[in-house]
Structures are given as structure tokens and as C-alpha cells.
Amino acid sequence: MSDENHTVFYGLRTEPDTDSPMQVAMVVNMGGDPLTVTLGDWLQLDLEEWEIAIASPGVTIEDLHAFELSDSQGVLLKPKKQ
Numbered sequence: 716m717s718d719e720n721h722t723v724f725y726g727l728r729t730e731p732d733t734d735s736p737m738q739v740a741m742v743v744n745m746g747g748d749p750l751t752v753t754l755g756d757w758l759q760l761d762l763e764e765w766e767i768a769i770a771s772p773g774v775t776i777e778d779l780h781a782f783e784l785s786d787s788q789g790v791l792l793k794p795k796k797q
Contacts, residue, residue: 721747723784727758740765743789753781754792768793 717725723741742754755762762779770776771788784790 718724720784721745721750723750723752725752725754725757727760738794739768739791741789744784744786746786749783749785751781751783753791755780764795765792766795767791 716725721727723742724745724747725740727738727740729738730736733787740754740758740760742752742757754760765778765779767776770785770790774782774784774788774790776782776790779792782790
């Protein structure tokens with residue numbers, strides 16, 4: 716997603732060809748103004764089933780449903796253990 720104010724990459728990756736595929740979701744602000752991220756809406760995810768695997772230094776997330784990323788910040792999510 717790119718416009719005159721920011722460039723953002725986001726996506727969902729599912730391991731192919733396995734009986735129990737692993738998934739990760741990611742979002743990163745690659746440049747521009749701070750951005751409010753609504754990854755659940757963008758990727759149609761139930762964020763109650765996901766948790767932060769790793770986040771850029773300085774990223775504080777209290778609610779995965781909506782959070783802000785500044786330039787060069789990103790987050791990687793993984794499914795919660797069942």
C-alpha cells in the first residue's frame with residue numbers, strides 16, 4: 716500500500732504442503748508519516764488468535780486491533796499456541 720504519505724507492506728504467509736501449516740502475519744511502515752494499522756481488517760484475521768512474535772524497537776502495542784507504526788517500524792505476528 717503506497718500513497719504520497721507512506722509506503723506500507725503487509726501480508727500473511729502460510730507454509731505450503733504440510734498437514735499443519737505454520738503461519739505468520741507482518742506489517743512494516745517502510746517510509747513516510749506514522750500510520751494507524753488495522754491488520755485484522757486488512758488481512759481478515761481474528762486477532763484474538765494472534766500474538767506478537769517480534770516488533771521493532773520502540774513499538775508499543777496495547778491492542779492488536781489498532782496500533783501505530785512510525786517510519787521504519789514493523790511487527791511480526793504468530794498464531795497463539797492452542
